[in-house]
Amino acid sequence: MKFKAWYNESAEPNLSYLLGAPGTLPSIGEETGEPVGHGITKFVSPHGSFRYVYYVEGQAVSAIQVVVAKGKRSAHVANIFTHPNHRREGFATQILQQIKLDFNSIKYPPREERSDLANQWIDGMNTTQKAPPQGLEP
Secondary structure (H helix, E strand, O other): OOOOOOOOOOOOOOOHHHHOOOOOOOOOOOOEOOOOOOEEEEEEOOOOEEEEEEEEOOEEEEEEEEEOOOOOOEEEEEEEEEOHHHOOOOHHHHHHHHHHHHOOEEEOOOHHHOOHHHHHHHHHHOOOOOOOOOOOOO
16 A cells, blocks of 8 residues: 555655645545644544644644554554645644554554655654654655
């Protein structure tokens, strides 16, 4: 299975739809949850996905979508996106920290299916690095 956000492609995939309002994303479908003025909101799909969105002054700036098998406490990262004007500000890292609090474990696509920048970011999450490398978040 190839994951869109991490697949080695020459062009950056357009995952900006992840910043959309709940229930308006055809690829995700119905979701519950309410946007906030500032901070992280978790939108829940009845199909087993969770979309964590970071808001700044009411605007969605970063999102991570994870997929969870029914009855499991392990999240599989499916997609990550941060608006280009808000990259390198730590928003995706803060979302990932929240996901780590909500689930027992986080799994990523296999290393060979991820971009070099994605691998650097994930490797950095396992060390003391606090922000992803420049240009990582698609």
